[in-house]
Amino acid sequence: MRSPPTDFSLQVADEQTGITAMKIFLDGEFLEKEDAKISVFDHGLLYGDGIFEGIRVYRKCVYRLQEHLERLWHSAKDILLEIPMSPKEMEEAVCESCRQNGIVDGYIRLLVTRGRGDLGLSPDSCPSPSVIIIADTISLYPEDHYTDGLSIVTVPTRRSGPAALNPAIKSLNYLNNILAKMEAAQSGALEAIMLNDQGYVAECTGDNIFIVHKGRMYTPDVSNGALRGITRGAVIELAESEGIPVKECNLTRHEIWNADECFLTGTAAELIPVVKLDGRVIGPGKPGEVTKKLHAAFHEEVSTRGVLL
Numbered sequence: 001m002r003s004p005p006t007d008f009s010l011q012v013a014d015e016q017t018g019i020t021a022m023k024i025f026l027d028g029e030f031l032e033k034e035d036a037k038i039s040v041f042d043h044g045l046l047y048g049d050g051i052f053e054g055i056r057v058y059r060k061c062v063y064r065l066q067e068h069l070e071r072l073w074h075s076a077k078d079i080l081l082e083i084p085m086s087p088k089e090m091e092e093a094v095c096e097s098c099r100q101n102g103i104v105d106g107y108i109r110l111l112v113t114r115g116r117g118d119l120g121l122s123p124d125s126c127p128s129p130s131v132i133i134i135a136d137t138i139s140l141y142p143e144d145h146y147t148d149g150l151s152i153v154t155v156p157t158r159r160s161g162p163a164a165l166n167p168a169i170k171s172l173n174y175l176n177n178i179l180a181k182m183e184a185a186q187s188g189a190l191e192a193i194m195l196n197d198q199g200y201v202a203e204c205t206g207d208n209i210f211i212v213h214k215g216r217m218y219t220p221d222v223s224n225g226a227l228r229g230i231t232r233g234a235v236i237e238l239a240e241s242e243g244i245p246v247k248e249c250n251l252t253r254h255e256i257w258n259a260d261e262c263f264l265t266g267t268a269a270e271l272i273p274v275v276k277l278d279g280r281v282i283g284p285g286k287p288g289e290v291t292k293k294l295h296a297a298f299h300e301e302v303s304t305r306g307v308l309l
C-alpha cells in the first residue's frame with residue numbers, strides 16, 4: 001500500500017575510504033560529515049536544551065516547510081531561545097542543504113541547540129545558539145507493516161503533560177518517548193501508545209494516532225499531550241476534503257480497541273495502519289478503507305505542498 005521506496009539521495013561512497021560524502025550545515029557553514037562537530041559544552045548535549053524538526057522531501061519538494069518552520073519558531077519562543085537567523089534564511093539553509101547533498105527524496109533533521117556554555121543549567125552562559133541541518137534519508141518501519149499494519153502496545157511511561165514540560169514544544173528531551181519505545185520493544189512491538197497523566201491516550205512515541213469509527217475520525221486533542229503534528233494536520237485536512245468528519249477529543253484505549261480502523265501519522269512514519277493494540281484485534285485486523293484512501297491522498301499531495309528545491 002505504500003509507494004515504492006524513492007529515497008535516492010546522492011551520497012557517494014568514496015571507493016577507497018568507504019566514507020559517504022555528506023555535507024552538514026553547522027552555524028552558517030557546510031562541512032563534511034566528519035568535520036561537523038559540536039562542543040561537549042553545548043547545552044543541547046549537557047541538558048537537552050534545544051529544539052528540533054524532522055522534515056521530509058518528496059521529489060525535490062520540502063514538504064510543508066513553512067509549517068515546520070512556524071512550529072520551530074513557536075518551540076523557540078516557549079524556551080526563550082533566539083534562533084540566530086530569520087525564517088527566510090532558515091528556509092534557504094534547508095533548501096541549500098538538500099541541494100548540496102543531491103536530495104530528491106529524503107529526510108531533514110533541523111536542530112537548534114542552546115549552544116556552548118559553562119556547566120550549570122542557566123542558559124545565560126550560552127551566548128550563541130547552534131543551528132544544525134542534516135539532509136539524509138530515513139525509513140522507520142519495515143515495508144510490510146505498511147501493507148499488513150502494525151501491532152502495538154500501551155506502555156507504562158506517560159507523556160509529560162502541559163503542567164510539566166509542554167508537549168507542544170518539540171524539544172531535545174525525548175527520554176520518556178525513548179523509554180516508551182524500549183518498553184514496546186520488550187513486549188515485541190515496534191510502537192507504543194503513551195497515555196497522559198489522566199489515563200487518556202496522548203500519542204505514540206513519534207507519531208500521532210487516529211481511529212475511524214462508523215465513518216468518522218477521532219484523534220486526541222493536543223490538550224491530551226499530542227504534538228500538533230504536521231502530518232496530523234495534513235491528514236485532518238485531507239479527511240475533511242474527502243467529506244470525512246474529524247473530531248479532536250479525549251480517547252481511551254477502549255475506543256481504540258473497539259474502533260473500525262486505526263492508523264498513525266508522522267513525518268518519518270508517514271501514514272501507517274495499526275491492526276492490533278494490547279492483544280485486541282482492531283476491526284477486521286487489516287488496514288481499512290478510510291486508512292487506504294487517506295494514505296493515497298497523502299502521497300498524492302506530498303510533492304505538491306511545500307517549497308521546491
Ligand code: PXG
Nearest residue numbers: 054205206207208227229230231232266267
Ligand atoms: N509526536 C511526537 C512526539 C513527535 O516527535 C510526531 C508526533 C509527528 O509529528 P509530525 O510533525 O512529524 O507529523 C512527532 C514527530 C526524528 C524524529 O528522528 C522526529 C519525530 C519523532 C521521532 C523521531 O527526526 N517527530
